[in-house]
Every structure is written in C-alpha cells, then in structure tokens.
Amino acid sequence: MDTYKVLSDSELVSLLKKRDREAFAEIYDRYSMMIYYKVNQMLREEDIAKDIVQDLFTAIWEKSDLIRDHVGISSYLYVAARNRVLNYIQKAKTKSDYLTEIGRYSLQVSDETLEKIDERDLMLLITSEIAKLPAKMREVFELSRLEDLSHREIAERLNLSETTVKKQVQNALKILKVRLSRYNSLGIMLLIFLRGS
Known part of the structure; x- marks a missing residue:
C-alpha cells in the first residue's frame, strides 16, 4: 500500500x-x-455530510470509467x-420556501441585519444560482472558477474559441452578480468565489 502513497493523482485515477x-x-x-x-x-449536519461523502466515494468506485482523464480528482x-x-x-421540502423567505426578508431588513446571514446560507445561495445557469455557461464557469483553468485550457477542453470562453465567463459573472446583488453580505463571498473576471 505504501507504494500507492507516492503515486500522483492522475496515476491513481488510471x-x-x-x-x-x-x-x-x-x-x-x-x-x-x-x-x-x-x-x-x-450543511452543518454531520450525519448527512457523512452519508453524502460515503455515497460519493461509492459512486466513484462503481462509475470510475466515467471520470475524464484530464480532470483533477480533487x-x-x-x-x-x-x-x-x-x-x-x-x-x-423546505428548500424553495426557505430561499423565497430569505429573498422577501432581505428586501425588508437593514444592511446590518443582512450582514448577520450565516455564511452557509450565502454559499448555498451562490451554488444554487450557479446551478441555474445555462448548461454550457455553467460548465465553462465551473472549469474557470472551481478547476482554476485558463480560458485557453477551457477552450481546448471544450473545443471552443477563447473568445467564446471569455464571453461565457463574463456573462455568468454578470448574471450571478445581478441575481445576488440584493444580498449585500455577499460582497466577501463574491470576492472569494467569483474572483477575477
């Protein structure tokens, strides 16, 4: 087993x-x-977090052939x-009601109150809005922000022009900033998660 510890991630995936x-x-x-x-x-729910992680690793074992060769495993x-x-x-059941209530509430409360919204809720709002992006735009955006690929690398991987990739990232940022603009507390999260243009 020790010999496996020195292998790179790509070797392990192979x-x-x-x-x-x-x-x-x-x-x-x-x-x-x-x-x-x-x-x-x-989630801040340990048992559910453990279940999700267990399910994830079970899935990568059962469907390892679906992992693309050029994707970093992390x-x-x-x-x-x-x-x-x-x-x-x-x-x-309460997810959509919860987000709707946050939206209504945010229009009625002061900036000071908004600053107290839990970071977990902010992250869930961001990830929820990213999931609503059009499929190709979401894919480009996730490669840019989550895998930290350059426009050129994304263009090569998806067989697109660099100009198209740049435009998709810019459009995704515009959409997300408009959708999230009412949550003033998101400033810090946007700086972290939506870094750069």
Whole structure:
C-alpha cells in the first residue's frame, strides 16, 4: 500500500479506472476528510455530510470509467460533492420556501441585519444560482472558477474559441452578480468565489 502513497493523482485515477482497490483506498485516504469538511461546512449536519461523502466515494468506485482523464480528482470530487449537496437541498421540502423567505426578508431588513446571514446560507445561495445557469455557461464557469483553468485550457477542453470562453465567463459573472446583488453580505463571498473576471 505504501507504494500507492507516492503515486500522483492522475496515476491513481488510471489505476482506479482499472478497478484497482488499493488505488481507490489511497484516493479515499487523501481526500475523504477534506470533502467531508467541505460538505459539512455547507450543511452543518454531520450525519448527512457523512452519508453524502460515503455515497460519493461509492459512486466513484462503481462509475470510475466515467471520470475524464484530464480532470483533477480533487476538483472532480469537490464538484461532485457540491452537486450532491445541492441535490439534497432541492429534495428537502423546505428548500424553495426557505430561499423565497430569505429573498422577501432581505428586501425588508437593514444592511446590518443582512450582514448577520450565516455564511452557509450565502454559499448555498451562490451554488444554487450557479446551478441555474445555462448548461454550457455553467460548465465553462465551473472549469474557470472551481478547476482554476485558463480560458485557453477551457477552450481546448471544450473545443471552443477563447473568445467564446471569455464571453461565457463574463456573462455568468454578470448574471450571478445581478441575481445576488440584493444580498449585500455577499460582497466577501463574491470576492472569494467569483474572483477575477
């Protein structure tokens, strides 16, 4: 097993796709706690966070052939975990009512009160709005912001022009900033999550 600890992520993914259990175990050891921490940060419900992480790692074992060769496993796991969190929220009966109430409430309260909205709620609002972007725009935006790829790298991966990629990122930022503008507390989150243009 120690020999697997020195392998790169891409080498581990190649072995995982060949159904290598030790490669899977090493990926789990490297990333499960980090992914659990991120999921629990978003939900703050430990049992549900554990279930989501378990489900995620079960899925990558069962569907390892679907992992693209050029995707960094840490980015892949983060995006997959985030999507599972969104799915969980969408299935929860109170999710849409909750967001609607936050929207109504934000129009009636002072900036000082808005500053007290929990960071978890802000992150959920951001991820929820990203999920509503048109499919291609969302894909380009996630590659830019979550995988930190350059416009050129995204263009090559998706077979698009750099100009198209740049325009998609700019349009995504405009849409998100308009949708989130009423939440004044999001300034800090926008600086972190929507860095650059």
